[in-house]
Amino acid sequence: MEPKDLLSMNPAELTDFLTTLGEPKYRAAQMFPLLHRGLSPDEMTNLPAALKNGLREAGVWHLPVVRRKLVSAIDGTVKYLFALADGNCVESVVMRYDHGNTVCISSQVGCRMGCKFCASTIGGRIRDLTPGELLGQVIAAQKDMGERISNIVLMGIGEPLDNYDNVLKFLRLVNDPAGINIGYRHISLSTCGVVDKIDRLREENLPITLSVSLHAPDDETRSAIMPINRRWGVDKLLSACRAYFGATGRRISFEYTLIAGKNDSEADAEKLARVLNSHLRGKHDAMPIHVNLIPVNEVKETGFRHSDRAAVRRFAAVLESRGIRATVRRTLGADINASCGQLRRAEEKGE
Numbered sequence: 523m524e525p526k527d528l529l530s531m532n533p534a535e536l537t538d539f540l541t542t543l544g545e546p547k548y549r550a551a552q553m554f555p556l557l558h559r560g561l562s563p564d565e566m567t568n569l570p571a572a573l574k575n576g577l578r579e580a581g582v583w584h585l586p587v588v589r590r591k592l593v594s595a596i597d598g599t600v601k602y603l604f605a606l607a608d609g610n611c612v613e614s615v616v617m618r619y620d621h622g623n624t625v626c627i628s629s630q631v632g633c634r635m636g637c638k639f640c641a642s643t644i645g646g647r648i649r650d651l652t653p654g655e656l657l658g659q660v661i662a663a664q665k666d667m668g669e670r671i672s673n674i675v676l677m678g679i680g681e682p683l684d685n686y687d688n689v690l691k692f693l694r695l696v697n698d699p700a701g702i703n704i705g706y707r708h709i710s711l712s713t714c715g716v717v718d719k720i721d722r723l724r725e726e727n728l729p730i731t732l733s734v735s736l737h738a739p740d741d742e743t744r745s746a747i748m749p750i751n752r753r754w755g756v757d758k759l760l761s762a763c764r765a766y767f768g769a770t771g772r773r774i775s776f777e778y779t780l781i782a783g784k785n786d787s788e789a790d791a792e793k794l795a796r797v798l799n800s801h802l803r804g805k806h807d808a809m810p811i812h813v814n815l816i817p818v819n820e821v822k823e824t825g826f827r828h829s830d831r832a833a834v835r836r837f838a839a840v841l842e843s844r845g846i847r848a849t850v851r852r853t854l855g856a857d858i859n860a861s862c863g864q865l866r867r868a869e870e871k872g873e
């Protein structure tokens with residue numbers, strides 16, 4: 523039989539698995555919290571030696587290993603390059619806020635969405651992360667920092683909704699009261715707009731926050747920088763957002779990365795305000811709209827330049843004047859290249 527990944531199992535699966543190894547029912551309740559604190563079975567002093575031996579054959583346990591760690595001298599942001607069991611690497615970032623630590627985790631090794639400004643997609647998608655590897659990033663970061671992590675954002679390498687089942691299983695694992703126990707309201711998932719999966723997520727009825735990477739106000743501009751838009755255009759995407767809000771009542775935030783000369787004019791801002799207001803604000807159910815403006819992080823390979831400060835300010839002012847809250851994303855970890863995908867690429871190229 524294939525060895526089973528211990529960190530990917532939910533309590534029921536762990537119970538069944540340990541039962542097949544001849545263990546009593548209470549064993550899973552003993553192991554689950556310790557696994558989620560980052561202990562290997564060998565480190566668990568309350569397990570019988572025979573079980574530890576059995577687990578070496580029947581189970582696999584692997585926590586992401588810190589390959590590189592960069593700490594920002596400016597704001598204490600920590601960026602990890604984690605090595606997975608098969609040698610592939612992903613990035614996670616811990617940001618320190620007054621309200622607690624937030625970890626940004628990756629969902630895939632690479633990405634196949636092809637957004638033109640993004641470093642993570644340049645080499646395509648290598649593979650999906652398992653639930654245990656998604657969880658492992660949170661556990662390993664928490665263990666390394668020696669501090670509790672209270673918020674999670676799925677905004678690292680990969681498209682979380684392109685790895686739907688594993689991400690959903692992860693969300694339930696990390697929310698488990700016997701494990702890390704992070705509330706759904708403290709979790710955000712960012713998507714480039716995989717509409718059929720946004721619809722599915724709506725039906726799961728989990729009160730997580732959805733972040734939508736919009737980046738353009740119309741199909742022509744959006745399709746030129748985000749290939750997913752050719753499958754589901756701006757109308758379909760915003761309709762899915764509206765339905766998501768209608769069902770969950772959860773605010774959706776929109777990410778808008780400003781690229782000089784591509785999507786950052788005042789006319790673009792007007793168009794954006796118009797399309798958001800017309801899709802998301804019906805007569806009876808005003809949905810709070812929040813746009814995060816992010817001057818594009820310049821990636822060598824893409825050739826895109828970020829908008830200058832004045833353009834960012836003008837863009838924000840137009841949105842505000844149309845009743846849309848806009849914030850300019852504070853840059854954390856500017857000195858450690860904290861935006862995703864770049865460290866992994868440097869590692870692959872041997873830099």
Ligand code: SAH
Binds near residue numbers: 639678682713714733
């Ligand atoms: N695939 C998901 C999550 C990962 S990307 C998504 O698309 O939302 C996280 C955010 O970073 C997205 O909003 C993405 O569009 C943005 N992003 C990617 N490359 C960037 C860059 N070079 N500069 C600024 N933002 C970038």
